[in-house]
Amino acid sequence: xxxxxxxxxxxxxxxxxxxxxxxxxxxxxxxxxxxxxxxxxxxxxxxxxxxxxxxxxxxxxxxxxxxxxxxxxxxxxxxxxxxxxxxxxxxxxxxxxxxxxxxxxxxxxxxxxxxxxxxxxxxxxxxxxxxxxxxxxxxxxxxxxxxxxxxxxxxxxxxxxxxxxxxxxxxxxxxxxxxxxxxxxxxxxxxxxxxxxxxxxxxxxxxxxxxxxxxxxxxxxxxxxxxxxxxxxxxxxxxxxxxxxxxxxxxxxxxxxxxxxxxxxxxxxxxxxxxxxxxxxxxxxxxxxxxxxxxxxxxxxxxxxxxxxxxxxxxxxxxxxxxxxxxxxxxxxxxxxxxxxxxxxxxxxxxxxxxxxxxxxxxxxxxxxxxxxxxxxxxxxxxxxxxxxxxxxxxxxxxxxxxxxxxxxxxxxxxxxxxxxxxxxxxxxxxxxxxxxxxxxxxxxxxxxxxxxxxxxxxxxxxxxxxxxxxxxxxxxxxxxxxxxxxxxxxxxxxxxxxxxxxxxxxxxxxxxxxxxxxxxxxxxxxxxxxxxxxxxxxxxxxxxxxxxxxxxxxxxxxxxxxxxxxxxxxxxxxxxxxxxxxxxxxxxxxxxxxxxxxxxxxxxxxxxxxxxxxxxxxxxxxxxxxxxxxxxxxxxxxxxxxxxxxxxxxxxxxxx
Amino acid sequence: xxxxxxxxxxxxxxxxxxxxxxxxxxxxxxxxxxxxxxxxxxxxxxxxxxxxxxxxxxxxxxxxxxxxxxxxxxxxxxxxxxxxxxxxxxxxxxxxxxxxxxxxxxxxxxxxxxxxxxxxxxxx
Numbered sequence: 001x002x003x004x005x006x007x008x009x010x011x012x013x014x015x016x017x018x019x020x021x022x023x024x025x026x027x028x029x030x031x032x033x034x035x036x037x038x039x040x041x042x043x044x045x046x047x048x049x050x051x052x053x054x055x056x057x058x059x060x061x062x063x064x065x066x067x068x069x070x071x072x073x074x075x076x077x078x079x080x081x082x083x084x085x086x087x088x089x090x091x092x093x094x095x096x097x098x099x100x101x102x103x104x105x106x107x108x109x110x111x112x113x114x115x116x117x118x119x120x121x122x123x124x125x126x127x128x129x130x131x132x133x134x135x136x137x138x139x140x141x142x143x144x145x146x147x148x149x150x151x152x153x154x155x156x157x158x159x160x161x162x163x164x165x166x167x168x169x170x171x172x173x174x175x176x177x178x179x180x181x182x183x184x185x186x187x188x189x190x191x192x193x194x195x196x197x198x199x200x201x202x203x204x205x206x207x208x209x210x211x212x213x214x215x216x217x218x219x220x221x222x223x224x225x226x227x228x229x230x231x232x233x234x235x236x237x238x239x240x241x242x243x244x245x246x247x248x249x250x251x252x253x254x255x256x257x258x259x260x261x262x263x264x265x266x267x268x269x270x271x272x273x274x275x276x277x278x279x280x281x282x283x284x285x286x287x288x289x290x291x292x293x294x295x296x297x298x299x300x301x302x303x304x305x306x307x308x309x310x311x312x313x314x315x316x317x318x319x320x321x322x323x324x325x326x327x328x329x330x331x332x333x334x335x336x337x338x339x340x341x342x343x344x345x346x347x348x349x350x351x352x353x354x355x356x357x358x359x360x361x362x363x364x365x366x367x368x369x370x371x372x373x374x375x376x377x378x379x380x381x382x383x384x385x386x387x388x389x390x391x392x393x394x395x396x397x398x399x400x401x402x403x404x405x406x407x408x409x410x411x412x413x414x415x416x417x418x419x420x421x422x423x424x425x426x427x428x429x430x431x432x433x434x435x436x437x438x439x440x441x442x443x444x445x446x447x448x449x450x451x452x453x454x455x456x457x458x459x460x461x462x463x464x465x466x467x468x469x470x471x472x473x474x475x476x477x478x479x480x481x482x483x484x485x486x487x488x489x490x491x492x493x494x495x496x497x498x499x500x501x502x503x504x505x506x507x508x509x510x511x512x513x514x515x516x517x518x519x520x521x522x523x524x525x526x527x528x529x530x531x532x533x534x535x536x537x538x539x540x541x542x543x544x545x546x547x548x549x550x551x552x553x554x555x556x557x558x559x560x561x562x563x564x565x566x567x568x569x570x571x572x573x574x575x576x577x578x579x580x581x582x583x584x585x586x587x588x589x590x591x592x593x594x595x596x597x598x599x600x601x602x603x604x605x606x607x608x609x610x611x612x613x614x615x616x617x618x619x620x621x622x623x624x625x626x627x628x629x630x631x632x633x634x635x636x637x638x639x640x641x642x643x644x645x646x647x648x649x650x651x652x653x654x655x656x657x
Numbered sequence: 658x659x660x661x662x663x664x665x666x667x668x669x670x671x672x673x674x675x676x677x678x679x680x681x682x683x684x685x686x687x688x689x690x691x692x693x694x695x696x697x698x699x700x701x702x703x704x705x706x707x708x709x710x711x712x713x714x715x716x717x718x719x720x721x722x723x724x725x726x727x728x729x730x731x732x733x734x735x736x737x738x739x740x741x742x743x744x745x746x747x748x749x750x751x752x753x754x755x756x757x758x759x760x761x762x763x764x765x766x767x768x769x770x771x772x773x774x775x776x777x778x779x780x781x
Contacts, residue, residue, distance in 0.1 A: 125661030515714035516730035517738035575757020582717045
């Protein structure tokens with residue numbers, strides 16, 4: 001109930017604001033005229049304008065009351081003036097609301113000022129002022145919209161939204177005003193204003209063409225920022241609303257291009273040709289305006305749904321297109337390549353048909369056939385099965401504590417069939433048809449985390465469903481563990497020295513505490529320091545730890561932190577290390593269990609060192625079964641290599657993808 | 658006065674008003690930030706000699722220069738957790754603890770010129 005009132009208020013407010021902008025702008029664009037019918041139209045627009053200001057202010061009040069009830073978390077707050085005042089004075093949305101309401105009141109004042117058409121400067125100033133105030137009030141919406149919550153790039157997102165609102169306001173809002181003028185001039189009594197109406201329609205048409213371009217470009221930019229993926233477009237409410245909006249927008253464009261063609265017919269003989277054409281055009285423009293009203297309903301609904309990039313998409317189809325299929329099956333690459341080239345040839349033919357006079361239809365048909373044929377060749381290798389959760393983002397980040405939990409769960413529920421290290425060689429595997437696959441290399445790369453989530457939840461015969469037995473977090477723990485297994489498998493390609501400019505393996509995040517310090521995460525070093533993670537076993541590792549301690553001040557100047565993790569997970573690790581040598585780097589006293597569970601997948605050696613670059617990628621693994629001593633200059637050279645790297649790879653995603 | 662001049666004046670006033678409001682807001686924010694900074698500085702330097710308490714783990718004692726290296730937790734009102742060396746006021750303090758000991762200690766002096774005046778072991 002309240003939700004519906006909120007939506008209705010937003011729609012009314014948006015519609016009133018848009019029509020104010022469009023009406024005032026068209027009035028100004030058409031210019032002053034002393035014809036009685038034109039004067040009649042002007043007074044109609046002004047009267048409507050006063051009503052629209054009232055509607056805009058009243059609906060804004062309802063909208064802010066509804067917003068208050070949402071923010072306060074109770075429906076009753078919508079009727080408490082004190083709560084509403086709090087929202088108005090203490091939130092950014094409230095500031096914008098007050099500014100806009102002020103502008104609308106000022107606009108109302110200008111609506112009652114009389115403008116003499118004999119004085120063109122005065123008339124232009126008064127009517128232009130209406131358009132200006134209306135546009136500023138409408139564009140200010142952007143400062144408290146979804147665009148204002150984008151980060152980074154807030155300014156660009158708001159700018160795009162301002163352009164979108166202002167351009168759409170003029171175009172969409174101008175339609176009913178134009179329809180009214182054409183209708184008035186199309187009556188028998190309106191003959192005096194027909195040249196004026198033709199002039200207005202021409203000017204509007206010219207400006208609207210440019211504005212439709214601006215609306216399209218800024219709208220695409222907005223959609224890119226707020227939705228950003230096919231999954232978001234098809235799989236979230238926000239995205240689907242956008243699809244509806246796009247369909248209605250396309251219908252409007254079709255009508256608009258049709259209407260543009262009618263305009264030349266207007267200037268025929270005023271009495272016989274002009275009038276029927278004018279009445280027809282008036283009806284079509286009114287139809288366009290009605291469609292616009294529907295688009296505004298969708299827009300109002302979009303402003304109250306969270307943007308797609310914040311939502312978990314639910315994939316509606318049974319298939320998806322995945323380019324990753326080609327990395328797994330290189331022999332299909334040529335087929336896709338040939339298919340895509342055929343598509344390009346078809347598209348060229350389609351474009352050429354637009355330029356041709358003769359043979360247009362056969363070339364068009366031929367081009368379409370070639371495009372379809374190309375798609376038939378190119379697409380099949382790219383098609384993958386998909387599930388509702390395919391694009392779901394994990395709710396648990398890829399970090400050691402989750403991986404350790406996943407490992408325990410795996411041992412309990414999965415190892416019987418899938419084998420202790422997920423190679424598909426568990427004791428029960430032989431009895432199953434089909435046999436469990438090797439989950440390490442192939443699978444994790446080919447399927448999204450959401451695919452695996454679906455299989456664990458719903459089963460995949462002969463595998464049973466675990467949705468009832470394991471809660472959501474537990475299922476994500478398992479997936480994080482599988483990802484770590486695959487990463488560990490791939491990490492065999494890493495040597496003890498850094499390969500320059502080759503970051504590709506994300507180091508799982510972990511959290512640790514050193515004595516009484518607060519706990520820290522590997523993430524905290526991102527963008528600041530290189531980390532050398534040392535898993536050590538006493539006494540064999542001791543000489544190496546002393547070597548590192550001696551080099552520690554030098555490593556510090558090269559922006560390296562050493563984090564030592566005892567493999568016996570002893571709480572008194574500091575005491576046991578501190579006898580004799582001066583070791584000042586962090587020695588983990590709490591959190592080592594999870595770190596060991598995770599990083600031992602990468603190297604089970606008694607002493608292992610992992611060099612992790614500033615972006616959080618694992619770059620080198622040094623493992624020593626016995627004496628771990630190693631020339632410290634080798635480490636310094638590796639660090640130097642990392643410090644000299646020019647390419648900054650993107651920070652790795654926090655989640656499996 | 659001509660009407661269009663009046664409109665222009667209204668717009669100018671509007672623009673000036675909004676601009677002035679924005680500038681005033683910016684200045685207010687800057688002044689608040691400056692006030693906060695001076696208040697913080699006063700809180701740490703004023704009043705001459707001060708005393709702080711902390712807990713930590715001894716990493717090393719550097720007897721020849723009278724410094725104790727401690728990995729400590731947050732020292733309320735003075736310093737976030739870190740590993741660093743502190744001066745000690747007497748060799749007895751240095752000798753009373755060994756590396757690996759969990760300790761509670763007292764710092765006294767005029768910041769940033771502080772030294773450990775007392776230290777106790779909290780666990781064997």
